[in-house]
Amino acid sequence: MKDISHTVSKAPKSGIRALFDLAAGRSDIISLGIGQPDFQTPDIVIQGNIDALKKKITHYAPTRGVPELLKLIENKLRKSNNIQVKWEENIILTNGGSHAISLAYASIFNPGDELIISSPNFVSYFYCGLFYGVKVIEVERREDFSPNIDGIEKAITDKTKALLLNTPNNPTGNVLKINELKKIVDIVIKNDLYLITDEVYENYIFEGLKHTSPASLNGMFERTITINAMSKLFSATGFRLGYAVASAQIIDLMEKYLQYTVAGTNHAAQYGFIEALKMDIEFFTKVWKSFDKRRLFVYNRLKEIGFDVVKPLGAFYIMPSTNNFNISGLQFSQKIMKEKGVAIVPGSIFGAYSEDMIRISYATELKKLEEAMNRIEQFVKNL
Ligand SMILES: Cc1ncc(COP(=O)(O)O)c(C=O)c1O
Incomplete structure (x- = not known):
């Protein structure tokens, strides 16, 4: 048989899925691996979907989406993100x-282009790079996980097409501070780059910090692609x-690509x-409070157990x-x-600079988090 795709073959199977394969058939597992909130999708949202099916809305949608929905997103962008758009x-x-x-990636990159990201970062950014022929340049985050802005500036070459931010x-x-964002935006404008900004966790932000969408800043809309989803806010992955x-x-380019790939x-x-x-949006306050509580609980327990750990401010x-225990992640x-x-x-799995780290998701009820932290404590005692 002839070779199949070299590009796709190079990407490993999702490391997170591999972990769940190990868990298969075991009832004692507590998962701190999951990237989705544990609350129920609001009933009204489920009902909206059911009603549409009952009305026989079962055929192709307009390629860009239903106008009523696009108008609501336009409104949300204006009110919550200070971004003025035409739906x-x-x-x-x-x-x-x-x-x-x-x-x-499909709409802005040509093969050989470079994209700069802070590392560690979300897995898809790396593998989309592979699929679209983009060289992903990782700039190691600082010790507190804030971006190394000087490092980012130094990494720019004449092949750099874009920077990518994901905050929270x-x-x-990590949550980008407004002064950091402004410095990054200056670099983007000065070097005539695009900015991809993934804002799927914009509502999960703590300690009085506020999310600012880069596209709302002067001179940025035309060079920014803002990404968001209903997945995390409405627990509707x-x-x-x-x-x-x-x-x-x-x-326009995205529409063409979407049309011929997923229709x-x-x-x-x-x-x-x-x-x-x-x-x-008040519905989210209760969820937010519970996540804040979990965040502080897990952070304090990990410190108590003896980990070197940065207090998370969002997501x-x-x-x-894992360095204190002489073991790799x-x-x-x-x-x-x-x-x-x-x-x-x-x-x-999150890049080249995090082999000595582990990622814990605290989107799990407090009782399970307590038990998980106790197990982690016993585990490290025996290392
Ligand atoms: C930073 C980031 N962006 C995007 C996504 C993808 O979200 P979705 O489930 O809407 O595809 C995730 C999911 O974990 C994520 O963590």
Whole structure:
């Protein structure tokens, strides 16, 4: 048989999925690996989807999405993100935030282009680079996981096409401060770059910090692709709906690419998203409080156990170092899964600078987090 795709073959199977394969058939596992909130998708959102199906909305949706939904997203962008757009020109609905990431790559890069990201960072950014022939340049984050802005500037070459930001960040929990964002934006403008900004965790932000969308800053809209999704805010990862926001020129390209690759997004599910966007955001306050409590609990317990750990300020992940226990992140993750039944993702899947780290998701109820921390404590005592 002739060779199959070299490019796709190079990407490993998802490290997170591999971890779940190890857990298969075991009832004692506590998962700290999961990247989705544990609360129920609001009923009204589910009902919106069901009603649409009952109305026989089972055919292709408009390629960019249902106008009513696009108008609600336009409104949300104006009110919550201070980004002024025209729904007819600047928004396209995607199959989750993941698909918006791949559309961003498809629409701006040519093979050989370079993309700069802070590392550690979310896995898809690396492998989309591989799939679209983009060289992903990792700039190691500072000790507190903030971006190394001088390092980013130094990494720019004549092949650099774009920078990518994900704040609040998966896996580090870092939140970009406004002064850092302004410095990055200056670099983007000065070097005539694009900026991809993944804002799927914008609501999971703590300690009084505020999320600023780069596209709202002067001179940035035309060069920014903003990515978001209903997945994390509405705990609706299975709806597979997200969106990209950009200049009309970029959205036109995304539409072409989307048309010939996936031909649209789930039509009936879009009516669930419509109901979600009509909801009072107050529904999230209770969730937010519970996540804040979990965040502080896990951070304090990890410190108490003896980890070197940076306090996360956003998203729902924490990324301790395993150095104090003389074990790599991968060994830690495999061993604790076997011996104590705790699923934790090794840091190595998030780039070249996190082999001595593990990523813990605290999107799990407090009781389970307590038990998981006790198991981790017993585990490290025996190392
Ligand atoms: C930073 C980041 N961006 C995008 C996504 C993808 O989200 P979705 O489920 O909407 O595709 C995730 C999911 O974990 C994520 O962590």
